[in-house]
Amino acid sequence: MHRFLSSLLALLAALALWPVSASAQGATVYRCPGNVYTSSADISAKEAEAKGCKPLDGAPITVIQGPRPRTGTPVPAASGPRPADAKVDPAQQRARDGDARRILETELKKEEEKLAQLQKDYNNGEPERRGDERNYQKYLDRVAEMKAAISRKESDIAAIKRELSKLPPS
Incomplete structure (x- = not known):
């Protein structure tokens, strides 16, 4: 199709x-x-x-450009089934899983520290006003940006935790 x-x-x-x-x-x-x-x-x-x-007779024809068909040889899917002789050694797989877990745990720690700093700066919705915020709307805009940043960080942390839960226990 x-x-x-x-x-x-x-x-x-x-x-x-x-x-x-x-x-x-x-x-x-x-x-x-x-x-x-x-x-x-x-x-x-x-x-x-x-x-x-x-x-x-003078009726307009509308043309919608679509994506160009790919040319060349198809690339095999990375997640597709593998031949039996291409299996990974269980010890090597455990090492990979351990590395992945270590990387994700490091990322999680960094993101949690950043979240803690953002929440400290946010100060429950009442951050310190800066000198360049004489206009109250600028202050409100910054507060809204801070709230959105906190929400994104919480979402990032939840995603990292989901990825960690997919890995086998160490």
Whole structure:
């Protein structure tokens, strides 16, 4: 289905230029069943009528650009099934899991420290006013930004904890 849509969009993109060039030459553009567009240079009026094509007289054609189809050799999926001879040694896997756990625990500690500092600065929604905040709205904007930053940090910490829970215990 994806290839069909990509092909259709590419065809429509190519055909978008036809009405301009065909109308400049006095040619008629036809819309045939199945959303196929052609010009009188490719098909005669009798053939168009026989196929059920209708002429487009100055009707605009809308073209939506789609993603270009990928070319080249496909890359095998990293998460796909592996052949039996490509299994990882259990000791090596435990070492990898241990490294991953250590990295995540370090990240968790850093993020928790940053959260603690943000909460200290936030001061339960009443942070210290700075000298450049004579305008009360600037102060309110900074408080809102601080609250959003705290919320993001809490979300980051929850994500790290989820990742840690997926790892086997050390």
